[in-house]
Amino acid sequence: MPQFLNTADTDFESRFAAFLTTKREDAPDVDAAVAAIIADVRKRGDASVTELTERFDRLALTPDTLAFSEAEIDAECARVPEAERRALEQAAERIRAYHVRQMPEDAQWTDPEGAVLGWRWTPVAAAGLYVPGGLASYPSSVLMNAIPARVAGVERLVVTVPTPDGVVNPLVLLAARIAGVDTVYRIGGAQAIAALAYGTQTIAPVDKITGPGNAYVAAAKRRVFGKVGIDMIAGPSEILVIADADNDPDWIAVDLLSQAEHDESAQSILITPDAAFGQAVAEAVEKRLETLERRAIAGPSWRDFGAVITVRDLDEAAALSDRIAPEHLELCVADTDALSAKIRHAGAIFLGKWTPEAIGDYVGGPNHVLPTARSARFSSGLSVLDFLKRTTLARMSPGALAAIGPAAETLAKSESLEAHGLSVRARLDRLNEETS
Amino acid sequence: MPQFLNTADTDFESRFAAFLTTKREDAPDVDAAVAAIIADVRKRGDASVTELTERFDRLALTPDTLAFSEAEIDAECARVPEAERRALEQAAERIRAYHVRQMPEDAQWTDPEGAVLGWRWTPVAAAGLYVPGGLASYPSSVLMNAIPARVAGVERLVVTVPTPDGVVNPLVLLAARIAGVDTVYRIGGAQAIAALAYGTQTIAPVDKITGPGNAYVAAAKRRVFGKVGIDMIAGPSEILVIADADNDPDWIAVDLLSQAEHDESAQSILITPDAAFGQAVAEAVEKRLETLERRAIAGPSWRDFGAVITVRDLDEAAALSDRIAPEHLELCVADTDALSAKIRHAGAIFLGKWTPEAIGDYVGGPNHVLPTARSARFSSGLSVLDFLKRTTLARMSPGALAAIGPAAETLAKSESLEAHGLSVRARLDRLNEETS
Numbered sequence: 001m002p003q004f005l006n007t008a009d010t011d012f013e014s015r016f017a018a019f020l021t022t023k024r025e026d027a028p029d030v031d032a033a034v035a036a037i038i039a040d041v042r043k044r045g046d047a048s049v050t051e052l053t054e055r056f057d058r059l060a061l062t063p064d065t066l067a068f069s070e071a072e073i074d075a076e077c078a079r080v081p082e083a084e085r086r087a088l089e090q091a092a093e094r095i096r097a098y099h100v101r102q103m104p105e106d107a108q109w110t111d112p113e114g115a116v117l118g119w120r121w122t123p124v125a126a127a128g129l130y131v132p133g134g135l136a137s138y139p140s141s142v143l144m145n146a147i148p149a150r151v152a153g154v155e156r157l158v159v160t161v162p163t164p165d166g167v168v169n170p171l172v173l174l175a176a177r178i179a180g181v182d183t184v185y186r187i188g189g190a191q192a193i194a195a196l197a198y199g200t201q202t203i204a205p206v207d208k209i210t211g212p213g214n215a216y217v218a219a220a221k222r223r224v225f226g227k228v229g230i231d232m233i234a235g236p237s238e239i240l241v242i243a244d245a246d247n248d249p250d251w252i253a254v255d256l257l258s259q260a261e262h263d264e265s266a267q268s269i270l271i272t273p274d275a276a277f278g279q280a281v282a283e284a285v286e287k288r289l290e291t292l293e294r295r296a297i298a299g300p301s302w303r304d305f306g307a308v309i310t311v312r313d314l315d316e317a318a319a320l321s322d323r324i325a326p327e328h329l330e331l332c333v334a335d336t337d338a339l340s341a342k343i344r345h346a347g348a349i350f351l352g353k354w355t356p357e358a359i360g361d362y363v364g365g366p367n368h369v370l371p372t373a374r375s376a377r378f379s380s381g382l383s384v385l386d387f388l389k390r391t392t393l394a395r396m397s398p399g400a401l402a403a404i405g406p407a408a409e410t411l412a413k414s415e416s417l418e419a420h421g422l423s424v425r426a427r428l429d430r431l432n433e434e435t436s
Numbered sequence: 437m438p439q440f441l442n443t444a445d446t447d448f449e450s451r452f453a454a455f456l457t458t459k460r461e462d463a464p465d466v467d468a469a470v471a472a473i474i475a476d477v478r479k480r481g482d483a484s485v486t487e488l489t490e491r492f493d494r495l496a497l498t499p500d501t502l503a504f505s506e507a508e509i510d511a512e513c514a515r516v517p518e519a520e521r522r523a524l525e526q527a528a529e530r531i532r533a534y535h536v537r538q539m540p541e542d543a544q545w546t547d548p549e550g551a552v553l554g555w556r557w558t559p560v561a562a563a564g565l566y567v568p569g570g571l572a573s574y575p576s577s578v579l580m581n582a583i584p585a586r587v588a589g590v591e592r593l594v595v596t597v598p599t600p601d602g603v604v605n606p607l608v609l610l611a612a613r614i615a616g617v618d619t620v621y622r623i624g625g626a627q628a629i630a631a632l633a634y635g636t637q638t639i640a641p642v643d644k645i646t647g648p649g650n651a652y653v654a655a656a657k658r659r660v661f662g663k664v665g666i667d668m669i670a671g672p673s674e675i676l677v678i679a680d681a682d683n684d685p686d687w688i689a690v691d692l693l694s695q696a697e698h699d700e701s702a703q704s705i706l707i708t709p710d711a712a713f714g715q716a717v718a719e720a721v722e723k724r725l726e727t728l729e730r731r732a733i734a735g736p737s738w739r740d741f742g743a744v745i746t747v748r749d750l751d752e753a754a755a756l757s758d759r760i761a762p763e764h765l766e767l768c769v770a771d772t773d774a775l776s777a778k779i780r781h782a783g784a785i786f787l788g789k790w791t792p793e794a795i796g797d798y799v800g801g802p803n804h805v806l807p808t809a810r811s812a813r814f815s816s817g818l819s820v821l822d823f824l825k826r827t828t829l830a831r832m833s834p835g836a837l838a839a840i841g842p843a844a845e846t847l848a849k850s851e852s853l854e855a856h857g858l859s860v861r862a863r864l865d866r867l868n869e870e871t872s
Binding site: 139257344358397408420 | 519520522523524526527530533534537538540543545547551552553555558560561571574575576607643644658661662664665668669684686687690691693694696697698724728729730734772776779780781782783784785786787788789790791792793794795796797798799800801802803806807809811812813814815816817819821825826827828829830831832833834836837840841842843844846847848850851852853854855856857858859860862863866
């Protein structure tokens with residue numbers, strides 16, 4: 001049974017605090033194994049990657065077959081039914097249209113002292129997108145990772161996707177093609193992350209790695225962070241729905257289940273000002289769970305980590321929501337804008353009852369790679385910015401140097417960095433000579 | 437002696453490749469020690485932090501004296517000479533003026549299907565800035581970390597700075613005050629990072645930790661990444677100067693030394709189209725090293741990791757620069773804009789001979805916290821964005837849902853995520869009922 005909490009209960013604060021810190025995932029400690037895999041790939045390159053792929057994925061590859069050929073991709077793409085192809089294309093178009101608007105502006109200005117200041121953005125040269133194999137091999141994730149990279153202007157864009165026993169999801173290859181991925185390697189695990197970060201004889205290294213993965217992939221990303229850029233380490237999915245009684249309990253129930261079905265560690269929470277409505281939603285969840293295909297996953301998720309929280313009013317709901325800092329937040333209330341304005345920490349907000357979270361997973365436009373495990377307090381969903389970096393620019397005129405150089409010299413001396421000061425002083429002395 | 441390379445030499449490519457991969461720092465493996473410290477701080481809070489501070493900094497604190505009192509800060513600030521106070525204030529004002537321009541815009545629009553899409557930026561609630569103790573306790577770093585946080589709108593801003601044997605740099609406290617820091621804790625090392633990330637009885641946890649530190653601090657930041665946000669893991673400083681023969685060799689020499697003096701592992705590189713000029717700069721460096729206060733640091737840095745690279749032309753210089761991806765890049769050539777336009781990977785560019793890098797360390801305006809160790813390929817200097825996060829927004833109208841919902845349903849089915857599809861289908865069915 002999910003937890004039923006009520007802010008009016010005297011033990012609410014302690015129960016909510018305990019709820020917030022409930023550990024949902026026992027991440028196995030695979031760090032030593034991952035360190036060994038990375039070291040081996042760095043040392044032996046392709047030979048290591050192919051051996052590990054044979055061991056973990058039961059797939060014999062050679063350097064020539066690490067990547068899918070164009071003909072193989074053609075053949076797989078041809079297997080995709082027309083409706084799915086059209087849906088992927090519609091999704092890609094909408095995701096692209098949203099992300100194009102994220103392109104930041106360069107800037108340049110001259111300040112009152114005559115210094116020209118500014119910055120400019122440039123794309124990373126090469127990016128690698130990790131796509132999980134098996135059940136969680138989602139074509140939508142390929143779009144969500146690859147399209148922002150392409151919009152940013154990344155030149156070389158590769159995907160790694162493990163194909164255990166050689167089984168591949170044709171939709172993943174089609175999504176990669178639609179998104180403009182250059183090469184798809186049929187490798188996975190820590191060995192794929194190592195190959196992307198350090199390169200092998202066949203696989204050129206990339207500058208940035210994004211995409212979700214299992215504990216091995218997460219540990220490997222953490223280890224190569226610094227050598228390359230990485231995106232966040234994603235945890236199990238979460239949804240928080242704030243809904244008043246003017247909603248169909250069944251709609252809210254399926255919305256909650258749409259995250260619960262991802263993973264037994266996923267978390268679905270309803271906050272409502274109406275306890276009876278909360279009860280009705282919980283009943284609707286149970287009813288849906290009777291027939292849901294993934295009830296063996298969604299059921300434990302809902303019962304172990306789900307919650308229905310009754311609040312006095314929507315201000316309380318907003319405050320609790322910020323403490324949860326949910327990955328996905330649905331606002332199903334009369335005045336969604338007023339409630340939204342009170343929310344500060346959330347990865348994505350879905351406004352109004354016609355916006356189920358699943359729209360955002362596929363075709364809404366915003367990215368579905370979002371901060372989990374309360375990290376919306378300090379991080380954002382994937383965006384074009386993740387594939388760009390900023391170079392700052394500064395040009396002093398002689399006048400600007402005369403105006404601000406002395407302060408730099410003073411501070412350099414105070415930090416005992418003599419050469420810093422001398423580099424300014426040498427120029428100031430020249431200016432003084434010239435003007436005297 | 438620094439390396440002298442020339443792109444015209446037949447062995448240039450192999451020598452340059454070896455130069456690029458030279459390991460400058462042997463990071464000691466302190467991960468196990470750091471893990472134990474973090475676990476202890478999580479378990480015992482203040483008691484752990486004070487014990488570790490007594491052990492490592494020879495300083496006995498109580499929970500009441502973990503933070504400097506206002507009176508203590510007043511007293512320390514009063515010791516700062518007027519010239520240094522004015523220099524700090526001028527620096528702070530210029531840094532603030534630059535960073536204010538980085539504030540990103542929120543966005544909202546209605547797309548052709550009638551969906552309202554957008555995003556908004558919000559600050560993290562609390563940030564902690566790590567300031568090293570001892571020699572590298574730089575007030576300029578306090579400004580560079582704290583001011584972007586304040587500009588972003590961070591509400592609670594704290595500093596940790598170790599004070600071994602109770603010794604504090606008054607300029608660090610003054611910089612913290614000028615930048616608007618709320619609290620300064622006299623703690624350091626992994627225990628400070630653990631206290632910031634997890635909180636203790638006295639120290640409330642923060643959401644984001646930035647600032648440089650030693651191997652223990654770096655390992656601790658890596659470990660708490662995910663629980664809180666962190667900035668980059670900074671390595672030893674670097675400068676690349678591209679200069680033609682129309683420069684004073686001594687100016688370029690002190691510019692190179694201004695990074696070399698930071699750290700024996702720092703790296704200073706000159707690229708020039710004129711071999712004789714390169715030789716002249718190398719001689720000027722040696723001359724300056726005879727008297728430089730920090731010659732015991734700058735000398736080994738220059739001799740072990742410095743380089744003078746002669747190129748055929750500035751196009752070659754730009755290409756090599758991008759392979760180095762320098763933290764700091766000075767362009768001292770006739771047409772700096774033309775050369776700058778060819779550069780893609782650099783943390784900060786200093787344009788023209790009146791712009792020594794040291795200006796950027798203190799008073800230029802742009803941030804001096806910049807990507808090192810070739811990470812300018814994929815990351816940016818510290819900015820206001822590091823203290824903000826973006827929430828995406830989506831609102832479907834019934835018409836928009838009718839237009840794009842079916843594609844979402846199709847893709848959900850293809851990913852075997854039934855509840856995702858049902859959450860869309862339930863609403864589409866209602867729309868169909870209403871219109872039939």
